[in-house]
Amino acid sequence: MTDRRLGWLLLAPALAVLGGLTVYPALWVIWLSLQYRIPVFSISRWAGLDHYAFLAVDPRFWSAAWVTAIFTVVSVALECAIGLAIALGLRGQRRARRVALGLLLLAWALPSVVTAKMFEWLYHPAGGLVNFLLGGRLINWLGDPALALPALIAADVWRSTPFVALLCYARLLSIPGELYEAAHVDGAAGLQSFARITWPLVRPLLLVALLFRTLDALRAFDIMFVLTGGGPAGSTETLTVYAYRSLFQTLQVGFGSAIGVVVFALVMLVAVAYLRLIDAEERAT
Amino acid sequence: MTRGPGRPAVSLGGPVVLVLLALSVILSGCRDRPAAGAPVTLVFKHAKILGPADPVPGLLRRFEAKHPGVRVVSEALTWSSDEQHQFYVINLEGGTPPFDVMMLDVIWVPEFARAGWILDLTSFVPPAEREAHFPSAIEPALENGRLWALPWFMNVGLLYYRSDLLARYGFAPPRTYDALIEQVRHIRAREGDPRLDGYLWQGKQYEGGMVNVLEALWANGARLLDEAGRPFPERERARESLAFLRGLIKSGISPAWVTAADEELTRRPFGDGRAIFLRGWPYALDLFELPDSRVRGKVGVTALPRLAHGPVGAASTGGAHLAVSAGTRHPALAVELVRFLTSEMAQRAMTEGAALRPSRPALYHDPALVARDPSLPALLGLTERGHPRPITPYYLMLSTTLQPEFSAVLVGRKSPERAIADASAQIDHLLRAIAP
Numbered sequence: 108m109t110d111r112r113l114g115w116l117l118l119a120p121a122l123a124v125l126g127g128l129t130v131y132p133a134l135w136v137i138w139l140s141l142q143y144r145i146p147v148f149s150i151s152r153w154a155g156l157d158h159y160a161f162l163a164v165d166p167r168f169w170s171a172a173w174v175t176a177i178f179t180v181v182s183v184a185l186e187c188a189i190g191l192a193i194a195l196g197l198r199g200q201r202r203a204r205r206v207a208l209g210l211l212l213l214a215w216a217l218p219s220v221v222t223a224k225m226f227e228w229l230y231h232p233a234g235g236l237v238n239f240l241l242g243g244r245l246i247n248w249l250g251d252p253a254l255a256l257p258a259l260i261a262a263d264v265w266r267s268t269p270f271v272a273l274l275c276y277a278r279l280l281s282i283p284g285e286l287y288e289a290a291h292v293d294g295a296a297g298l299q300s301f302a303r304i305t306w307p308l309v310r311p312l313l314l315v316a317l318l319f320r321t322l323d324a325l326r327a328f329d330i331m332f333v334l335t336g337g338g339p340a341g342s343t344e345t346l347t348v349y350a351y352r353s354l355f356q357t358l359q360v361g362f363g364s365a366i367g368v369v370v371f372a373l374v375m376l377v378a379v380a381y382l383r384l385i386d387a388e389e390r391a392t
Numbered sequence: 393m394t395r396g397p398g399r400p401a402v403s404l405g406g407p408v409v410l411v412l413l414a415l416s417v418i419l420s421g422c423r424d425r426p427a428a429g430a431p432v433t434l435v436f437k438h439a440k441i442l443g444p445a446d447p448v449p450g451l452l453r454r455f456e457a458k459h460p461g462v463r464v465v466s467e468a469l470t471w472s473s474d475e476q477h478q479f480y481v482i483n484l485e486g487g488t489p490p491f492d493v494m495m496l497d498v499i500w501v502p503e504f505a506r507a508g509w510i511l512d513l514t515s516f517v518p519p520a521e522r523e524a525h526f527p528s529a530i531e532p533a534l535e536n537g538r539l540w541a542l543p544w545f546m547n548v549g550l551l552y553y554r555s556d557l558l559a560r561y562g563f564a565p566p567r568t569y570d571a572l573i574e575q576v577r578h579i580r581a582r583e584g585d586p587r588l589d590g591y592l593w594q595g596k597q598y599e600g601g602m603v604n605v606l607e608a609l610w611a612n613g614a615r616l617l618d619e620a621g622r623p624f625p626e627r628e629r630a631r632e633s634l635a636f637l638r639g640l641i642k643s644g645i646s647p648a649w650v651t652a653a654d655e656e657l658t659r660r661p662f663g664d665g666r667a668i669f670l671r672g673w674p675y676a677l678d679l680f681e682l683p684d685s686r687v688r689g690k691v692g693v694t695a696l697p698r699l700a701h702g703p704v705g706a707a708s709t710g711g712a713h714l715a716v717s718a719g720t721r722h723p724a725l726a727v728e729l730v731r732f733l734t735s736e737m738a739q740r741a742m743t744e745g746a747a748l749r750p751s752r753p754a755l756y757h758d759p760a761l762v763a764r765d766p767s768l769p770a771l772l773g774l775t776e777r778g779h780p781r782p783i784t785p786y787y788l789m790l791s792t793t794l795q796p797e798f799s800a801v802l803v804g805r806k807s808p809e810r811a812i813a814d815a816s817a818q819i820d821h822l823l824r825a826i827a828p
Contacts, residue, residue, distance in 0.1 A: 146485065147507040148785065150826060161821060166814065167796065232649040233661060250596075250652025252803050338597025339651050340805040341796035355478050357789040359822075 133371065140365035147358045158365035167341060167349065168366070174256065175345045179324040182263045186320055187313060189264065190271025195305075197272070198279045208273075215269040223333035226262040230334075249335050252342035259330055259343055266330075267323070271316045278312045279305070311388050318381040325374050346370045431463045432722055434729055438495035439469045439476065439712075447738075447745035455732050462725060473497055473599065477788070484509040484717070492720040493729050496541060496713045498532045498780065499599075499787045505535035506785035510715040514538045516727045524736070528709045529751040532780040541713035542734040543751035545742055548771070548778040549607055549707030552662060552670040552680070555692040557583070565694040567704050569611070569636065572669060572697050576645050579668055591640060592658040593671040595650040597799035602791045603708045603781070604671065605798045608633040610706035610779055612699035616790075617782050623819045624812055629701050634801045634808035636699060641802065651802050663687055671696065673710070677767055678747045693767065695774050705777035711751065749775070786826060793818045 140159075143152045162168045197207060214222075229236050230248040238246050248258045282305065290300040328347045331337055337344030337352070346366060354363030441448055452464040469476045477500060483489040484507070496504060504510045517539055522530055529543035551572075553565055557579050566572040576590035594600040609616060614629035624630045640646040650658065655672065662670040663679060665686045670676070680691045695705030714733055716726040732738060739750040743761055749771060755761055756772035781787060797815040800806040806814070 145826065147481070147503065148826065167818070231657075232647075232652070233666075245647070245649070247649045247652065250649045250803070252800075252805055255652075335652070336596070336598050338601075338796065338799045339595075339803045340597070340800035342803075342805070344796065352792050355481070356474065357792050358481065359789070 136364045136371070137368055139361055140368045142361045144361040145359055154361055158362050159369075161362075162365060162369065167344070168346075170341055171344050171346045171349045174341075174343060175325060175327075175347075177256065178260060178263070178327060178345060179321060182260045182267070183317060183320045183324050185260070185264045186268045186271050187317055190268045190316070191275050191309065191313065193268065193272040194275035194279055195301075197276050208276075211269040211272055214266055215273075217266070219266060219329040220333055222262065222266050223330050226258075226265075226330075227334055230258055250339055252340045255335055255339060255343045259334060262330055262334070263324070263327065267320060271313075271320065274312060274316045275309055278309050282308050311385065314381065314385050314388060318378065318385070321377055321381070322374055325370070325377065346373075431461045432725065433463045433465055434493060434722060434726055435491040436464055436466045436493045436729065437469055437491040438466065439471065441742075441746045441748070444747060445745040447741040450745075451733060451738050451741055455729060458732075459725065459728070464729065467491065469495070480504070480509075484719075487719060489717050489719050492717055492722060492726040493733075494715055494717060495544065496715050498529070498543075498709070498711050498713055499791075501533045501541045501713055501715065502535040502783055503785045503788060504715065505538070505540040509718055510540050511718050511720070511723055511727070512538045513540060513542065513716070513727060513730070517542065517731065521731070524754065525734075525751045526709075526753060526775060526778075528775075528778050528780050529711065529713075532709075532783045533713055534783070535785065541715035542730055544712045544714050544734055545739070545748040546751040546775060547673045547675075547710035547749065548775045549603065549696055549709075550672055550674060550677075550693045550771075550774060551696050552672055552676065553692050553694065554665075554668050554687065554690055556690040557668055558692075565692060566697050567695075569697045569699055573640075573643075573645050576668055587666055589647050589661065589667040590645040591669040591671075592646065592653070592662055592667045593640075593650055594653055594655060594658060595637070595641075595646075595799070595802045596652050596654050596657075597795045598654065599791060599795075600654050601799060601802075602795055603710070605634070605637065605794075606779075606781060607671075607696055607706060607708055608637050608699070611696060611702045612636070613701035613703075616794075617784070621784065621823065623816045627812060630812055631808045632701075633699060634798070634811065638801055638804060638808070642804070651799070665690075674749050674767075674771060675747065678765075693770065693774070695777060703777075705774060707774065707778045709775070709778040709780050711749075786822065789822055790819065793822060 141154055141156070143150055143154045143157070193211070197204060200207065217225075227249075232238060232245055232247050232250070235248075237248065238244055247254065249255050286304050287300055290304060295303065326347050327345055328351065331343045331345055331348055332351070335343045337348045347370060350363050350366040350370065353359045353366060357363075436452070438448070440446075448466060452466060455464055456462055469479065476497070480489075480494065480496075480500075483491075484504070489509075494510075496510075501510075505512075522539065525543050526546060529546055530539070533539055533541040533543065551565070558565065558575065561575075561579055561582065563575050563578075566575055572591060580588055580590060594604050606616060609630055612629045612633045614624070614626040614633055617623055618625035641648055641650065655676075658667075658670055659672055659676045659679065661667055662672075663676075663685060674693075677691070677693060679685065680687050682688065696707045698704045698706065714730045716723060716730055720726045734751070736752055736755065739752055739755055740758065740761065742748050743750050743755060744764065747765075749768075750756070753772060753776070756768045756775075758768075762768050782790065784790070794815050797806070797811040797818075801808050801811045
C-alpha cells in the first residue's frame with residue numbers, strides 16, 4: 108500500500124462522517140428548496156427557482172435579513188467591546204475576582220430560553236423592573252417596533268458578553284508581566300502599553316471570539332421566539348425565525364428550505380471572510 | 393431550541409423522526425401485543441387541565457370500569473400551543489404515533505384530517521349526538537363533509553366591563569364600539585385616575601392577536617376569506633376594521649402596550665382594577681370572582697360590540713376537540729373513549745371540576761351547574777353568536793402569514809390598505825403552492 112493510499116484510507120472515516128453529517132443534508136436541503144413540498148398535504152412538485160424568485164421580492168424576507176444584520180452587527184460589536192473591557196477590569200481587580208468570574212459564568216450558563224423568560228418579566232410595561240428603575244415610566248419595550256429590537260439586543264448582550272469576557276481574560280492572563288514591566292521602565296504609559304502590548308496580543312483571540320459570536324448571532328432564534336415571536340410588525344423576525352415558521356409551523360418544507368439555504372450561504376460567506384482575516388493575522392505575526 | 397439554518401429541517405428531522413420511530417416501536421411493542429387476556433392500553437394525550445379539581449383522572453377510571461380489561465394512560469402535552477402542534481406533526485408524520493386519542497386545538501382539525509392523521513368519526517357518531525353540540529363547535533371539525541373530531545370544551549370571546557363604573561355614570565353595557573369609546577372618555581375624565589386604562593385587548597403578533605383582528609373584521613361585516621378562499625372579499629370594510637383597531641391605540645382608548653399583550657398580560661391589569669373594558673375568554677370570569685380579587689362583584693360580561701356594518705357579538709369561538717389517531721390499534725375503543733369524554737356526563741364533570749365551558753348548549757341551563765356558576769345562562773347566548781375562525785386545512789399557514797401584517801397596522805408601521813395588499817399577495821403565493 109502506498110503512503111498516498113494509506114493516507115486516504117485513514118482519512119476515510121472522517122470524510123464519511125463529514126459527508127454524512129454535513130454535505131449530504133446540505134445537498135438534500137438545496138434539493139428540497141427547488142420544490143413545492145408540503146408533505147402534510149402530499150404536495151410534491153418541481154418548483155425550480157420559484158422560491159428564490161419569490162424571496163427576491165418578498166418584503167418579509169428582506170425585512171428579516173435586515174433585522175438579522177442589525178442584530179448581528181450591533182450585538183456582536185457591543186459584546187466584544189464590553190467583554191474586553193470586563194476582561195481588562197478583571198485583570199486589574201485584586202479582590203473578589205472569583206466571585207466576579209462566578210457571576211459572569213452564571214449569565215452564560217443559563218439556558219437561553221430561561222434568559223428570555225426572565226427578560227419578558229423585566230421588560231413588562233406595567234410591572235417590570237426595567238421601567239421601575241426608570242422611574243415608573245410606561246415604556247412599551249416589546250410592543251413598540253422601534254424599541255423591541257434594541258430590547259432583544261440588550262438581552263443578548265447580557266447573555267453573551269461573558270463568553271467574550273472570559274475568552275479575553277484567559278488571553279490576558281497568559282501575557283507575561285515582564286512585558287509590561289519592561290514597557291514601564293521604557294516610560295510607556297497605560298494607554299500606550301495597551302495599544303502596543305495588550306491589543307496586538309488580544310486581537311487574534313478577539314477575532315476568534317468575533318467569529319463565534321457572529322455565527323451565533325446570525326442564527327439567533329430563542330430570544331426573539333420567546334420574547335416577541337418576531338413581532339411587533341415582524342420588527343424582530345430574523346431569518347431563522349422566518350425559516351422556523353415556514354418549516355415547522357406552516358410545514359412548507361420547500362419554501363422553508365429555500366430560506367435555510369440562503370442563511371446557510373450567508374453564514375458560510377461570513378465564516379470564510381473571518382477565516383481569511385484570522386489567517387492574515389497569523390501570517391502577520 | 394436553536395435550530396441552525398446550516399442544519400435545517402431534514403438533518404434535524406431525520407434523526408428525531410428515527411428516534412421517535414424507535415421509541416414508538418418500543419412503546420407499541422409494550423402495549424399493543426398483549427398476551428391473551430392481558431389488558432388493552434389506550435394512550436390519551438392532552439394538555440393539563442387547570443382549575444379547582446382536575447376531573448380527567450376520575451373520568452378515565454369510570455371509562456375503565458365500563459370497559460373491563462381496558463387501561464387508559466393519560467399523558468400530558470406541553471403547555472404552549474405551538475409546541476403541541478409541533479409535537480403532533482413530528483409524531484404523526486412518523487406514521488406510528490405513540491397515542492390513540494388526542495386533544496386538538498379546534499383550528500387544527502381540518503389540517504389533521506386532510507393530512508390523514510385522524511380517523512373519520514362520521515359513521516360512529518349518530519346525528520343526535522352531533523346536534524347536541526353548538527354548530528360553531530361542530531363546523532370546524534368537518535372537512536369534506538365528514539366529521540373528524542368531537543368538541544370537548546368551548547370558548548368564546550367576551551367583553552368584560554366594570555359594572556360599578558358603568559353604573560356610577562349611568563351607562564348600559566355598550567352595543568357599539570362608538571358607545572364604548574364614548575364611555576371610556578366620559579368615565580376616565582370624571583374618575584381622574586391616570587392609571588385607569590380604557591379598553592384592553594390582545595394585539596401581540598400571535599394567534600390571539602389574529603383572533604382579535606378577525607373579531608374586528610366580523611364586527612364590521614367583513615370576512616378574511618370568501619367561499620372560494622379569496623382574501624378580503626369586503627376590502628373597504630376590512631380596511632375600516634384595521635383602521636379602527638389602530639385608532640384605539642392612537643387615541644389612547646387602549647394603552648400602547650396592547651401591541652405586545654396576550655391574554656394574561658391584559659387580564660391582570662383589569663383584575664387589579666386598572667381598566668374599564670377587557671376583551672377576554674370566559675376563564676377570566678372565575679379569576680375575577682375569587683375571594684381576594686380586587687374587582688370581585690364589579691365585573692359584568694356582554695357581547696362584543698359592533699362597528700358600522702356588522703352584528704353585535706361576532707366573537708371568535710375556540711376550545712379543544714378530541715380526535716382518534718389514524719394509527720391506533722384499537723379504533724373502536726378509542727372512538728368509544730372520545731364519545732365518552734365528550735358526553736353530557738363527562739362535560740358536566742369538566743364544567744364542575746375544571747371551570748371549563750361545555751360545548752353542549754343543554755348544560756348551560758343545568759340547574760346544578762347554574763347554581764355553581766350563575767353566569768352560564770348568559771354565556772349561552774354569547775356562545776351561540778360566536779363564529780369559528782376560517783375553516784380550512786391551511787388555517788395555520790394563513791394565520792402565521794398574516795400575523796406580521798396585522799401587527800404592522802396595530803403599531804402604525806403600515807397603513808391598513810398596504811397591509812391588506814401585502815397580505816393578499818402572500819395568501820396568493822401560499823395558495824399557488826397548494827393548488828396551482
